[in-house]
Amino acid sequence: MRYDLTDDQEFFRETARRFIETEVPISTVREWHDLAEGCPQNWWRSAAELGWTSLLVPENLGGGSISDRPIVDLSIVADEMGRGITPGPFMPTNVVADTIARSGNPAQQTLLEEVVSGQAMLAWAVNEPDGLHLDNNFATHATPTNGGYTIAGTKVAVEAAAQAHHLLVTATAPNGLAQFLLPTNTVGLTITPQESLDLGRRFAQVQLEGVQVGTDALVGSPGAPTEADVCRQRNIMVLLQCADNAGAASKVLEFTVEYAFDRYSFGRPLASYQALKHRFADMKMWAEASCAAVDGAADALAAGQAEAQMISVAKSYVGDYSVELMHECVQMHGGIGVTYDHDLHLYLRRATVNRGLFGTPSDHRAQLSQMLGY
Amino acid sequence: MRYDLTDDQEFFRETARRFIETEVPISTVREWHDLAEGCPQNWWRSAAELGWTSLLVPENLGGGSISDRPIVDLSIVADEMGRGITPGPFMPTNVVADTIARSGNPAQQTLLEEVVSGQAMLAWAVNEPDGLHLDNNFATHATPTNGGYTIAGTKVAVEAAAQAHHLLVTATAPNGLAQFLLPTNTVGLTITPQESLDLGRRFAQVQLEGVQVGTDALVGSPGAPTEADVCRQRNIMVLLQCADNAGAASKVLEFTVEYAFDRYSFGRPLASYQALKHRFADMKMWAEASCAAVDGAADALAAGQAEAQMISVAKSYVGDYSVELMHECVQMHGGIGVTYDHDLHLYLRRATVNRGLFGTPSDHRAQLSQMLGY
Amino acid sequence: MTMTDQFIYTEPDPLELAEYREQVQTWMNENMPKRDPLNPWHPSEDDNERSSRNRELQRRLHDAGFAAVCYPKEYGGQSLTVAHQRIIDDVSEGFDMPILFSAPTLSIIGPILLEFGTEEQKQRYIPRFIRGDDLWVQFMSEPSGGSDLAGALTRADKDGDSFVINGSKIWSTFAQRSDFALMLARTNWEVPKHRGLTMFIVPIHQPGIEIHTIKMADGTDEFCQEYFNDLLVPAENVVGKVDDGWTVATRLLFHERAAVGGASPYTQGKMRQRRADSLEDLAVLAAKEPVGDAGNRRQQLGRLETLNRVHRLLSDRVVRGIKGGHLPGPAGSLVRLFHGLVGVEQASVNMDLYGQQALVWDEGASVGDHGVRFVQRQAACIGGGTTEMARNIISERILGMPRELATDKELPFNQVPRNG
Amino acid sequence: MTMTDQFIYTEPDPLELAEYREQVQTWMNENMPKRDPLNPWHPSEDDNERSSRNRELQRRLHDAGFAAVCYPKEYGGQSLTVAHQRIIDDVSEGFDMPILFSAPTLSIIGPILLEFGTEEQKQRYIPRFIRGDDLWVQFMSEPSGGSDLAGALTRADKDGDSFVINGSKIWSTFAQRSDFALMLARTNWEVPKHRGLTMFIVPIHQPGIEIHTIKMADGTDEFCQEYFNDLLVPAENVVGKVDDGWTVATRLLFHERAAVGGASPYTQGKMRQRRADSLEDLAVLAAKEPVGDAGNRRQQLGRLETLNRVHRLLSDRVVRGIKGGHLPGPAGSLVRLFHGLVGVEQASVNMDLYGQQALVWDEGASVGDHGVRFVQRQAACIGGGTTEMARNIISERILGMPRELATDKELPFNQVPRNG
16 A cells, blocks of 8 residues: 555545455455356446546546546555455456557547446457567467458467457567457457466456458557557556555455464464564565555656566566565464465465566566666 | 494594694684685695595505595595684695596606695696686687697686695697696796685686696596596585585584573573574574585485586585575674674685585586486 | 384394395385376375275285384384385385375374383274274364464363363364374363373264364365364273373374474385476476576576475485484474475475466366465475474474473463463 | 654645755755766775765855755754755765765764754754764664663763763774764663663763774774773763663664664765675676576576665655654664665675676785675674564564563663673
């Protein structure tokens, strides 16, 4: 949680937290594990009513934010969702909405109204089976045809692909990257649900076999402009992952500290053992530093200054330390911490997925070094 | 220290320890810091009398060991010298003596008598300015001439080069590696003392400018046989570094544990604080595991089984953990632990040099992976 | 050092051992099923089948004289040395072994019965489990207790020639398929906690015990929780003395630490690594589908290989050190601690090398196991005594540092503060 | 929160700040010497020269109205906000600044005098050090004491209008070139340790004080040890109340932690990194003379860059958090702890990237400094309060966990167990 929220932002944050606590307590999160759709559509509409899908959409397209730094507002929601391990296609929907708002054509932008109202979910089909593509070298190709493109390739780990109304597909075209906004019922497009470590969010494989599209499916101009879009999409995605993990780590630490006060061993609360106290001290430092890294990344993204560097700094730090913190908290709980009925593993599962997708901490360290010319 | 010593070995070990404690207590080690020769020649002769330079030399060449596993016997001395941060060219002298005994010609082998008696010290000129050469790709070249070779190149961090009577120079020849045993007064050879983090041992740069030698200076046959010699030299060297560090780490841990009992803070001995107790527990584990890794490496080398792998395992583990242990012990001492008058930094200096020369732990991890085909 | 500890370490003749190895090898080749490397033991295997297969294999070993060879002849063993057992372990690699009997039955329960059991108890129980008839389990931990085993709340109240037991135990492995348990319960509430406990032998399948399996975060359910409701146990089932159960429990913990850390001389057959644990598999995968750069990958695999090898070397060293009097008995905790840290490292490296595939995978693919194991990785530092307890033991009982203040040490147990 | 803490955080107008920045920039360009990037501050620089240069630069700042701008006008400051001071810090990068005055004089001693000093003390001492006349030092730690400052054995015995001081202090920085010290000494031995201490102002260059420099493992000698032999200090030099010195010391520690962690609003100019600390230099070197493989090197540099940036972000966050009431005052310890760990990482990566050259080098070459710094690396976790103390503070005073048992808390000090 940020320590510099405006009154509006604080009210927005508090509303999000109350909504999550009331509507999606962890018992409900567990029930939703069995839903193929991940979360009920009508719940998603209530979430949208709180503004969760409108922040990056400008007012003239039906959206609106709480402050003049919508990216920061968005990170507030991610932090609270992380605390509650709240399901729902929050990340891809906002990432893709942002790009449609910035680079989409007017026809595409009409879709945003449904996004803002929670009718439509969006997915970003970018990851490919052989891993990370920070170098934008995708095996999915878009070949120009008469009046359009043929797209072929395989995307995996596409969050919410099976729930979304539209997919944003990132592909290699002859003159650089190109992105296409496709309805999920487009001919030639097969969506197969995948399993995930995260039991809350939904992922799928997207197979594109000779998908024929017109140029009106293009989002923005292929080449450098689209590369900038993809870069921004990645930055927002990683920011949200980090905010989610930082929020989750703070929450996990809170309830573990509480446990350490309540649990007695050898006639004393765990919280009185110095060896554990010192580890809790480290954890508190990791939690605050993780939040600080998210603060820095959100600020950089909002200001448009050195954002890719700060995003990599955040992933490099938060990705590792938030997850280590949770493992330490498991250890503090002892046996009960590795049971299915305890919530800890649900946090760890989600945090581990956030840690690994869109670049591991180690990938981002390498990228950071390269950006700095090292 | 090994836990499986024979009675002979135990007596040998105890003799070495008593000799070090009496003849080279740390106050003496500090005095010798100012000696250009590193250690007095007559002291080295007394050490040799205890067998420190004869273990790898067969009996028929004037040597002899305590058991049928001379490599293990040698590691016993290294462990004790590590405990006492004892100066002296123990490592290079034994490494080079071993190669002369195995591959030297009869004329070269006559030198061994002086080595065994402590008259002659030996040095191994192998490291080059641009770092590690685990791939045996040396910039120092030996070019065949009529009846001999011309050697040219620069060697650095050559232990005892300025004190030794002979140098073993490792160079690239047309048909593979070649090694030459050169008196240090050979024409074209310039030895310049270097400074070192280790204040006890002596290192120098060796410049070879068109050094002309006959084939009688060759140790063994160039090519594969010499590569095997170089490999064995490295293995022994790394074993001794690891034994030295494991012994030193054990000693440092011992006196730090003692300090923790004696030092009171807030009315209680440091040893009563659980946060410190747990860190001492980790240190004890590191120390025993370091010794275990040395046990394994010495056994493998003695048996000639998978020795390069076990050597890399040892350096990978001991290199890192022995040094981390010493840093932790500095921390346990607080301010006094970073003063010049405290012995801790003398241990850390030597252990850090052992850690870094002949491959860092990270170099050896990479090598281990490669040996295993990973 | 107890008699049984002395026994196992006598050094046999090398020639005799070489012969023995040959003998075991021949017999194994002819009589034991080969382990299918493509389908090793896996948690999803049917529990009933697993239990009966283990019983049958144990019986085969027994009938050939290769079961629990360190145990005394009079109780069904062979009175051989630990070196003989290690030969069996070595040779048996690649064969399907009755691994379920290794722990706790042979490596923890057996030594306790040998040391504390009455002659009648020894004759009655030991030969049966060596022959594969009975599997045993420990009823030690309690839901309220964590590492504080001596804080047991399960009560055993004397009633004529029996004890009436009420309470609950947890973290017993595979209890629903086992036959007997060794259970610690409180027989006296008026004295400090260590002085009011008693150890009992409890037949599992009887009225008064209800067993629930516990689903773990990784989906497995080997562990159980038991509820006792007026369970009757005859007084003859007391192991050691009434109110002196902590003496027995302390030794039991000693054997458990040795077994968990891999330093027990009583285990039988090598603990099998799960498929995901195999470094070779990892390496093959890493080479086939590289994640991250090669240098980074080699560092991780090199570190893991290092830790695995040093783990074995440390285990050997600690056994030698205890034997030679260089290290005190509790030094087994060094190995237990190392074991936990290796487990953590293994799961983490594993996960990193599988990358994205371990996070999101095609339905039904097993690659997701690697992600799940990462989430579960602390289990290696919790089960069989936490690494925190190991660190306490190392600092206090190897380095001799002052014991932690236990406010409950001298208080009558019914006055000790409990979970708030 | 004291008055002085409130004061510094008021938020100024952005336009006013922009103007101020311009003003400072112009003045610096015209009046302050540029720092020579090839010859930054180095421990081997002559101490006398360093001291007089710092005094002169401080005087220049003062005369232009840019010294200690957060301090009240009546004592020589400018009564401006911390935002103004940060602008001066920013702009001054690249200039030679009187860094010696930053700590402890301006960031630790000053706030204590403002808070506890008598009006006479404030007027007498504060303007002098803001003007660059006096450098101050702390006489807090003792050779026997370590982190336990309240366990001070240095005694101050009342004798008429004076106190007679005997004992020894250690770890005072640059004492031999300083003018005054703030010293903690024991005035009452019959009460528990926290209640028998008094804080004194001590002029350094007088009979009764002997100063020895301490040679550190890296060869530097900034730290001193002092011996007091019947040193006379007038009673008017007491800061706060007699026997209430611990109250003053607690605040002093608060300011010290803030200064060490980089979260103090009173420091002046950015702490200069030593040459060896510069990541850019490291990176240039790593590219020029690669050690190990590129992937490995990028990981190390990337990790270091990450930690350095998060360090700054954490420092900002903690200041905001304390200001907004989200974090309690002792949260500065989070930054202090992070700082220590970054220091360790920095020295280690540094050493690894320089490789063999940092171990053995040509005579007179400076590259060996990198090896020496590695050997000295824990200094970052010791100086200015150990990381262990920071962890105690975080767990006890941020997370509210039970305090460590201190057996010496209620005992009269002369009955407390001491180093054996």
